[in-house]
Amino acid sequence: SQELEQSPQSLIVQEGKNLTINCTSSKTLYGLYWYKQKYGEGLIFLMMLQKGGEEKSHEKITAKLDEKKQQSSLHITASQPSHAGIYLCGADSGGYQKVTFGTGTKLQVIP
Amino acid sequence: DVKVTQSSRYLVKRTGEKVFLECVQDMDHENMFWYRQDPGLGLRLIYFSYDVKMKEKGDIPEGYSVSREKKERFSLILESASTNQTSMYLCASSLTLEETGGYEQYFGPGTRLTVT
Numbered sequence: 001s002q003e004l005e006q007s008p009q010s011l012i013v014q015e016g017k018n019l020t021i022n023c024t025s026s027k028t029l030y031g032l033y034w035y036k037q038k039y040g041e042g043l044i045f046l047m048m049l050q051k052g053g054e055e056k057s058h059e060k061i062t063a064k065l066d067e068k069k070q071q072s073s074l075h076i077t078a079s080q081p082s083h084a085g086i087y088l089c090g091a092d093s094g095g096y097q098k099v100t101f102g103t104g105t106k107l108q109v110i111p
Numbered sequence: 112d113v114k115v116t117q118s119s120r121y122l123v124k125r126t127g128e129k130v131f132l133e134c135v136q137d138m139d140h141e142n143m144f145w146y147r148q149d150p151g152l153g154l155r156l157i158y159f160s161y162d163v164k165m166k167e168k169g170d171i172p173e174g175y176s177v178s179r180e181k182k183e184r185f186s187l188i189l190e191s192a193s194t195n196q197t198s199m200y201l202c203a204s205s206l207t208l209e210e211t212g213g214y215e216q217y218f219g220p221g222t223r224l225t226v227t
Contacts (some may be wrong), residue, residue, distance in 0.1 A: 042218030
């Protein structure tokens with residue numbers, strides 16, 4: 001089965017700083033998803049990557065999928081307190097629109 | 112906007128009780144999912160359903176069952192609750208993204224279940 005490892009597990013940054021979260025897969029990724037979860041709530045879809053080398057941006061968040069399609073990174077520019085939460089990567093997992101999720105990265109942004 | 116609602120945000124039950132967690136989506140999605148989320152373990156898929164009355168086991172189905180009698184409603188049942196089922200339970204439904212053929216899962220707010 002596919003395993004997704006995220007690093008770091010947690011991150012504390014000063015407001016305004018840039019940061020990167022990584023997601024590494026044990027297998028080739030055919031669909032890679034990034035979600036954000038506010039503490040104690042459900043997940044919100046951020047973006048999906050499919051092609052090697054693909055890069056997408058949403059506001060100040062940029063996600064990339066490497067050429068080999070086994071690693072993705074999520075980069076936040078000029079972090080704000082509203083970026084705080086748990087970021088999870090997910091991957092297509094065997095049909096029926098199933099997704100296997102990583103263990104998440106907890107982000108705190110200090111004003 | 113797609114809405115996925117869960118019947119309770121917080122629930123406290125006793126060991127041995129039968130527990131029902133309800134999930135309703137309002138966008139006519141075919142696929143629905145139940146996950147549990149635990150610190151250090153991430154989200155783990157319990158069961159999913161791809162159509163009315165159709166269900167499949169996920170990665171950790173032991174101790175759980177599900178019911179999908181109507182398309183919009185997917186219920187998770189803990190037949191005899193145990194303390195190791197204390198967790199955050201998240202329901203989701205999914206939609207195909209036309210542009211990419213991928214899919215987006217829409218999540219409910221979660222139910223934090225404590226079994227004492």
